[in-house]
Amino acid sequence: MSVHTDIRGNVHNEAWWRDAVIYQIYPRSFFDANGDGEGDITGIIKKLGYLRHLGVDAIWLSPFYPSPMADGGYDVADYCDVDCRFGTLSQFDELVHKAHAADIKVIVDIVPNHTSNVHPWFKEALAQGPESAAASRYVFRRGRGRDGQLPPTNWLSNFGGSAWEPCGDGWYYLHLFAKEQPDLNWDSREVRDEFLRILKFWCDRGVDGFRIDVSHGLAKDLSTPLRDRVDPTVMGPQAADGSDPIWDRDAVHAIYREWRELFNRYNPPKYAIGESWSPFTPRIFQYARQDELGAVFDFSLSKAYWDREEYRTSIGRTHDFAVEAGTSPTWVLGNHDVPRAASRLGLPIGASINTWVTSNGTIPRIDPDMAHRRARAAALIMLGLPGTAFVYQGEELGLPEDFDLTPDEIQDPNWERSGHRFKGRDGCRVPLPWNAQDPAFGFNTTGRSWLPQPEWFARYAESSEEHTEGSTWQLYRDALELRHRWVARADGDVSFEWVNDALRGGLPLAWRLPSGMTVLANFSHEEASEVSGDYPALQVLLSSDPHLEQGSQVSVVPPNTAVWCCER
Ligand code: NOJ
Numbered sequence: 001m002s003v004h005t006d007i008r009g010n011v012h013n014e015a016w017w018r019d020a021v022i023y024q025i026y027p028r029s030f031f032d033a034n035g036d037g038e039g040d041i042t043g044i045i046k047k048l049g050y051l052r053h054l055g056v057d058a059i060w061l062s063p064f065y066p067s068p069m070a071d072g073g074y075d076v077a078d079y080c081d082v083d084c085r086f087g088t089l090s091q092f093d094e095l096v097h098k099a100h101a102a103d104i105k106v107i108v109d110i111v112p113n114h115t116s117n118v119h120p121w122f123k124e125a126l127a128q129g130p131e132s133a134a135a136s137r138y139v140f141r142r143g144r145g146r147d148g149q150l151p152p153t154n155w156l157s158n159f160g161g162s163a164w165e166p167c168g169d170g171w172y173y174l175h176l177f178a179k180e181q182p183d184l185n186w187d188s189r190e191v192r193d194e195f196l197r198i199l200k201f202w203c204d205r206g207v208d209g210f211r212i213d214v215s216h217g218l219a220k221d222l223s224t225p226l227r228d229r230v231d232p233t234v235m236g237p238q239a240a241d242g243s244d245p246i247w248d249r250d251a252v253h254a255i256y257r258e259w260r261e262l263f264n265r266y267n268p269p270k271y272a273i274g275e276s277w278s279p280f281t282p283r284i285f286q287y288a289r290q291d292e293l294g295a296v297f298d299f300s301l302s303k304a305y306w307d308r309e310e311y312r313t314s315i316g317r318t319h320d321f322a323v324e325a326g327t328s329p330t331w332v333l334g335n336h337d338v339p340r341a342a343s344r345l346g347l348p349i350g351a352s353i354n355t356w357v358t359s360n361g362t363i364p365r366i367d368p369d370m371a372h373r374r375a376r377a378a379a380l381i382m383l384g385l386p387g388t389a390f391v392y393q394g395e396e397l398g399l400p401e402d403f404d405l406t407p408d409e410i411q412d413p414n415w416e417r418s419g420h421r422f423k424g425r426d427g428c429r430v431p432l433p434w435n436a437q438d439p440a441f442g443f444n445t446t447g448r449s450w451l452p453q454p455e456w457f458a459r460y461a462e463s464s465e466e467h468t469e470g471s472t473w474q475l476y477r478d479a480l481e482l483r484h485r486w487v488a489r490a491d492g493d494v495s496f497e498w499v500n501d502a503l504r505g506g507l508p509l510a511w512r513l514p515s516g517m518t519v520l521a522n523f524s525h526e527e528a529s530e531v532s533g534d535y536p537a538l539q540v541l542l543s544s545d546p547h548l549e550q551g552s553q554v555s556v557v558p559p560n561t562a563v564w565c566c567e568r
Pocket of ligand 1: 275336
């Protein structure tokens with residue numbers, strides 16, 4: 001670990017992120033200070049006290065840039081400004097300043113794979129034609145077949161349908177997401193320089209780091225003729241050798257080496273974490289190399305069934321690969337793209353845990369109490385692991401997914417592009433409930449809300465959670481506080497050891513941290529084995545089942561429960 005003192009005498013720990021808890025804010029749905037029905041920057045400023053009280057180390061803001069919102073702001077029209085629905089640049093500066101004063105770091109989302117179709121570059125490209133220099137910042141190609149009636153390749157959009165949109169005279173442009181999100185051409189030096197400028201712009205404004213959207217998608221193989229994909233329906237790399245024409249190509253790493261040079265010019269260096277989806281875990285960790293982004297998301301917990309073996313395997317794999325790459329493991333239970341843990345974890349094993357919720361009544365039955373119980377246990381599992389943990393807004397309230405949005409309420413482009421097969425991701429993006437009695441459950445004072453909140457949100461309102469003994473909010477707050485002493489290590493050490501063999505019956509999943517804390521997680525429906533054998537007597541530090549009191553001796557672990565304990 002290296003510590004650095006700046007010219008004002010402030011001491012910075014360069015590796016602050018290695019054991020941090022990073023709270024993801026989806027600005028549109030967090031807190032709405034001006035009452036227009038959409039959250040805003042001032043709303044975030046107003047809730048800094050809340051975040052500090054909760055105990056998070058950093059906030060990551062999903063995009064707040066000017067955008068027509070074709071994909072919730074991941075369609076950026078201007079990378080160096082704030083959308084007026086969210087506020088102004090000076091309010092952003094105020095947020096950074098006040099967050100830092102509250103000892104909270106600020107991470108922003110960078111969307112380099114595509115721009116909005118109303119970005120000046122794309123408008124220029126359309127105006128000047130597909131063979132113009134302006135168009136070479138994007139990917140324009142002539143279609144196949146007579147007069148180009150067919151798209152140039154079989155590539156599909158992640159949101160459904162072809163990834164090629166016709167733009168006249170047999171020409172098409174590439175969009176791996178919505179058609180309002182044209183893909184940039186990262187072979188272009190101008191594109192690369194522009195992003196270095198954008199990153200520098202935010203670095204100079206004082207942000208502490210970046211979350212890189214679709215980080216594994218920038219370096220397509222655009223050599224002529226373009227290659228079809230072997231199986232176009234597989235969204236993500238199909239082979240572990242970088243041979244896919246779109247995803248996770250080796251050439252992408254050179255881009256991040258340039259970015260790292262920029263990030264390292266700051267003191268402390270800027271943090272960067274890649275959103276790289278791939279079934280080939282070892283390749284994912286290449287993005288986390290020290291001369292590249294330095295960190296990468298591992299989403300295995302956000303996809304795992306509530307199953308002991310699955311958790312054990314994914315935790316072990318994530319941890320080992322991270323250590324090998326010289327980074328910290330990252331732990332994610334949810335984000336703005338996946339159904340909320342407090343619903344997902346109630347699915348029976350084997351039921352579809354597609355990241356997209358189907359619209360036609362095929363959502364498997366979820367037992368809400370079970371889901372709630374397991375989500376609390378999962379929180380102690382995630383926060384009881386060394387590394388960087390990500391908490392998605394509302395997770396600390398135990399907020400479930402809203403499955404009830406009607407077709408005319410849905411805004412996710414997945415819905416239209418999938419021919420109404422997938423409702424999409426709006427169910428985890430509904431504005432947060434802050435106060436059961438207030439309009440819009442305290443999201444604002446006017447009662448407006450860009451996505452309707454269901455009546456049952458009242459039960460999860462933050463104000464009641466915060467003051468209720470044994471609530472999920474209190475569980476998170478206690479866990480975040482205890483984590484400093486028992487889990488986080490200032491020296492960046494992320495080691496732990498599995499201790500199942502020391503436990504009779506071996507039913508709970510168990511690991512021990514160098515601090516002496518042991519985590520026991522029972523995934524079954526039965527009381528888990530006695531904790532005895534050669535293992536020292538343990539007492540409860542924190543339990544996801546509120547009936548196991550702090551300080552009591554642990555003899556059994558209740559079903560669907562995780563317990564943090566220390567030796568008596
Ligand atoms: C990943 C983001 O998390 C998601 O919300 C977005 O739709 C896609 N990237 C495209 O930008």
